[in-house]
Amino acid sequence: MLEAIFQGIDEKVKLEIDKIQEEQEEAVLILSRDYDKEREQKYQKTKDTLLRRSEREMTEAQKKLELRGRFEIQRTKRQILEEVYQAALLKINKADEDDFRKSVEKIVEALPIKLVGKAKAGKRTAPILRALLSGRQLTVDDDLAEEGFVVITANLEIDLRFSQILNQNREKTDPEALKILFS
Numbered sequence: 001m002l003e004a005i006f007q008g009i010d011e012k013v014k015l016e017i018d019k020i021q022e023e024q025e026e027a028v029l030i031l032s033r034d035y036d037k038e039r040e041q042k043y044q045k046t047k048d049t050l051l052r053r054s055e056r057e058m059t060e061a062q063k064k065l066e067l068r069g070r071f072e073i074q075r076t077k078r079q080i081l082e083e084v085y086q087a088a089l090l091k092i093n094k095a096d097e098d099d100f101r102k103s104v105e106k107i108v109e110a111l112p113i114k115l116v117g118k119a120k121a122g123k124r125t126a127p128i129l130r131a132l133l134s135g136r137q138l139t140v141d142d143d144l145a146e147e148g149f150v151v152i153t154a155n156l157e158i159d160l161r162f163s164q165i166l167n168q169n170r171e172k173t174d175p176e177a178l179k180i181l182f183s
Helices: 002-093 097-109 125-132 162-182
Strands: 116-121 137-141 148-153 157-161
Touching: 002 162, 097 125, 116 125, 125 137, 125 148, 148 162, 157 162
Parallel strands: 116 137
Antiparallel strands: 116 148, 148 157
8 A cells, every 4th residue: 555655656756757847848949949039030130230231332332333433434524625625736736837827817816906015925926926916016025835925014914825725715615515525
Protein backbone atom coordinates (compact mmCIF):
# COMPACT_ATOMS: atom_id res chain seq x y z
CA MET A 1 0.00 0.00 0.00
CA LEU A 2 2.73 2.40 0.81
CA GLU A 3 4.32 1.35 -2.32
CA ALA A 4 1.14 2.16 -4.23
CA ILE A 5 1.03 5.61 -2.61
CA PHE A 6 4.68 6.19 -3.53
CA GLN A 7 4.01 4.94 -7.00
CA GLY A 8 0.97 7.29 -7.28
CA ILE A 9 3.09 10.17 -6.02
CA ASP A 10 5.83 9.28 -8.52
CA GLU A 11 3.30 9.20 -11.34
CA LYS A 12 1.86 12.57 -10.29
CA VAL A 13 5.37 14.01 -10.03
CA LYS A 14 6.27 12.63 -13.48
CA LEU A 15 3.04 14.05 -14.92
CA GLU A 16 3.76 17.39 -13.26
CA ILE A 17 7.37 17.35 -14.56
CA ASP A 18 6.16 16.43 -18.05
CA LYS A 19 3.60 19.23 -17.88
CA ILE A 20 6.27 21.70 -16.71
CA GLN A 21 8.61 20.54 -19.48
CA GLU A 22 5.84 20.92 -22.07
CA GLU A 23 5.06 24.43 -20.75
CA GLN A 24 8.75 25.19 -20.79
CA GLU A 25 9.12 23.98 -24.37
CA GLU A 26 6.01 25.94 -25.37
CA ALA A 27 7.36 29.07 -23.65
CA VAL A 28 10.71 28.62 -25.42
CA LEU A 29 8.87 28.25 -28.74
CA ILE A 30 6.81 31.39 -28.05
CA LEU A 31 9.93 33.32 -27.02
CA SER A 32 11.76 32.03 -30.07
CA ARG A 33 8.88 33.07 -32.36
CA ASP A 34 8.66 36.48 -30.66
CA TYR A 35 12.42 36.91 -31.00
CA ASP A 36 12.33 35.87 -34.67
CA LYS A 37 9.39 38.21 -35.31
CA GLU A 38 11.14 41.12 -33.56
CA ARG A 39 14.39 40.35 -35.38
CA GLU A 40 12.56 40.27 -38.74
CA GLN A 41 10.84 43.59 -37.96
CA LYS A 42 14.16 45.21 -37.05
CA TYR A 43 15.74 43.77 -40.20
CA GLN A 44 12.88 45.06 -42.38
CA LYS A 45 12.99 48.48 -40.70
CA THR A 46 16.77 48.73 -41.20
CA LYS A 47 16.42 47.54 -44.78
CA ASP A 48 13.67 50.10 -45.49
CA THR A 49 15.73 52.89 -43.91
CA LEU A 50 18.79 51.95 -45.96
CA LEU A 51 16.72 51.70 -49.16
CA ARG A 52 15.19 55.15 -48.58
CA ARG A 53 18.62 56.60 -47.83
CA SER A 54 20.08 54.95 -50.94
CA GLU A 55 17.23 56.25 -53.11
CA ARG A 56 17.67 59.75 -51.66
CA GLU A 57 21.44 59.63 -52.26
CA MET A 58 20.92 58.34 -55.79
CA THR A 59 18.39 61.11 -56.50
CA GLU A 60 20.79 63.73 -55.13
CA ALA A 61 23.68 62.28 -57.15
CA GLN A 62 21.52 62.25 -60.28
CA LYS A 63 20.53 65.89 -59.73
CA LYS A 64 24.19 66.83 -59.25
CA LEU A 65 25.13 65.01 -62.46
CA GLU A 66 22.33 66.71 -64.36
CA LEU A 67 23.41 70.10 -63.01
CA ARG A 68 27.04 69.43 -63.92
CA GLY A 69 25.88 68.36 -67.35
CA ARG A 70 23.92 71.58 -67.82
CA PHE A 71 26.92 73.63 -66.69
CA GLU A 72 29.16 71.71 -69.06
CA ILE A 73 26.71 72.29 -71.92
CA GLN A 74 26.58 76.02 -71.09
CA ARG A 75 30.38 76.15 -70.93
CA THR A 76 30.64 74.40 -74.28
CA LYS A 77 28.09 76.75 -75.85
CA ARG A 78 29.98 79.76 -74.54
CA GLN A 79 33.23 78.28 -75.80
CA ILE A 80 31.71 77.79 -79.26
CA LEU A 81 30.52 81.41 -79.27
CA GLU A 82 33.95 82.55 -78.12
CA GLU A 83 35.51 80.67 -81.02
CA VAL A 84 33.01 82.27 -83.42
CA TYR A 85 33.90 85.76 -82.15
CA GLN A 86 37.61 85.00 -82.33
CA ALA A 87 37.14 83.78 -85.89
CA ALA A 88 35.20 86.96 -86.72
CA LEU A 89 37.99 89.12 -85.28
CA LEU A 90 40.58 87.13 -87.23
CA LYS A 91 38.50 87.54 -90.40
CA ILE A 92 38.33 91.31 -89.89
CA ASN A 93 42.06 91.53 -89.19
CA LYS A 94 42.91 89.42 -92.26
CA ALA A 95 40.40 91.06 -94.59
CA ASP A 96 41.71 92.36 -97.91
CA GLU A 97 42.61 96.06 -97.97
CA ASP A 98 39.34 97.18 -99.51
CA ASP A 99 37.16 95.36 -96.96
CA PHE A 100 39.41 96.40 -94.10
CA ARG A 101 39.22 100.04 -95.23
CA LYS A 102 35.41 99.81 -95.43
CA SER A 103 35.32 98.50 -91.85
CA VAL A 104 37.43 101.40 -90.61
CA GLU A 105 35.34 103.90 -92.64
CA LYS A 106 32.11 102.62 -91.02
CA ILE A 107 33.58 103.15 -87.57
CA VAL A 108 34.90 106.64 -88.42
CA GLU A 109 31.47 107.64 -89.77
CA ALA A 110 30.06 107.10 -86.28
CA LEU A 111 32.60 109.51 -84.67
CA PRO A 112 31.56 113.06 -83.81
CA ILE A 113 33.24 115.47 -86.27
CA LYS A 114 34.53 118.03 -83.74
CA LEU A 115 36.73 115.79 -81.62
CA VAL A 116 40.08 117.25 -80.58
CA GLY A 117 42.83 114.96 -79.38
CA LYS A 118 44.63 111.91 -80.65
CA ALA A 119 43.89 108.43 -81.85
CA LYS A 120 46.00 105.40 -81.07
CA ALA A 121 45.65 102.90 -83.88
CA GLY A 122 46.91 99.49 -84.93
CA LYS A 123 49.65 99.30 -87.55
CA ARG A 124 47.28 98.43 -90.38
CA THR A 125 44.54 100.81 -89.23
CA ALA A 126 46.75 103.91 -88.76
CA PRO A 127 47.36 104.84 -92.44
CA ILE A 128 43.68 104.40 -93.30
CA LEU A 129 42.66 106.41 -90.26
CA ARG A 130 45.09 109.24 -91.07
CA ALA A 131 43.56 109.55 -94.55
CA LEU A 132 40.00 109.47 -93.20
CA LEU A 133 40.70 111.99 -90.42
CA SER A 134 42.61 114.53 -92.51
CA GLY A 135 41.14 117.93 -91.85
CA ARG A 136 40.06 116.98 -88.32
CA GLN A 137 41.86 117.89 -85.14
CA LEU A 138 42.89 114.33 -84.31
CA THR A 139 46.46 113.08 -84.63
CA VAL A 140 46.99 109.40 -85.32
CA ASP A 141 49.70 107.25 -83.71
CA ASP A 142 50.30 103.66 -84.76
CA ASP A 143 51.26 102.35 -81.33
CA LEU A 144 48.21 100.22 -80.57
CA ALA A 145 48.94 96.49 -80.31
CA GLU A 146 45.74 95.43 -82.07
CA GLU A 147 43.71 96.69 -85.00
CA GLY A 148 41.08 99.37 -84.68
CA PHE A 149 41.72 102.55 -82.72
CA VAL A 150 41.17 104.43 -79.46
CA VAL A 151 40.26 108.12 -79.57
CA ILE A 152 41.54 110.12 -76.59
CA THR A 153 40.32 113.65 -75.91
CA ALA A 154 40.52 115.88 -72.87
CA ASN A 155 37.10 114.66 -71.69
CA LEU A 156 36.68 111.15 -72.96
CA GLU A 157 38.17 108.02 -74.39
CA ILE A 158 36.38 106.03 -77.07
CA ASP A 159 37.60 102.48 -77.56
CA LEU A 160 36.97 101.41 -81.14
CA ARG A 161 39.33 98.47 -81.36
CA PHE A 162 37.76 95.69 -83.38
CA SER A 163 38.01 93.32 -80.42
CA GLN A 164 36.21 95.81 -78.17
CA ILE A 165 33.46 96.42 -80.74
CA LEU A 166 32.91 92.67 -81.01
CA ASN A 167 32.87 92.34 -77.21
CA GLN A 168 30.27 95.09 -76.87
CA ASN A 169 28.20 93.51 -79.61
CA ARG A 170 28.64 90.14 -77.96
CA GLU A 171 27.20 91.35 -74.66
CA LYS A 172 24.05 92.37 -76.50
CA THR A 173 23.74 89.31 -78.72
CA ASP A 174 25.05 86.37 -76.66
CA PRO A 175 21.75 85.45 -74.97
CA GLU A 176 19.86 85.64 -78.26
CA ALA A 177 22.56 83.80 -80.17
CA LEU A 178 22.58 81.02 -77.59
CA LYS A 179 18.82 80.64 -77.92
CA ILE A 180 18.92 80.59 -81.72
CA LEU A 181 21.91 78.28 -82.05
CA PHE A 182 21.21 75.80 -79.29
CA SER A 183 17.46 75.57 -78.71
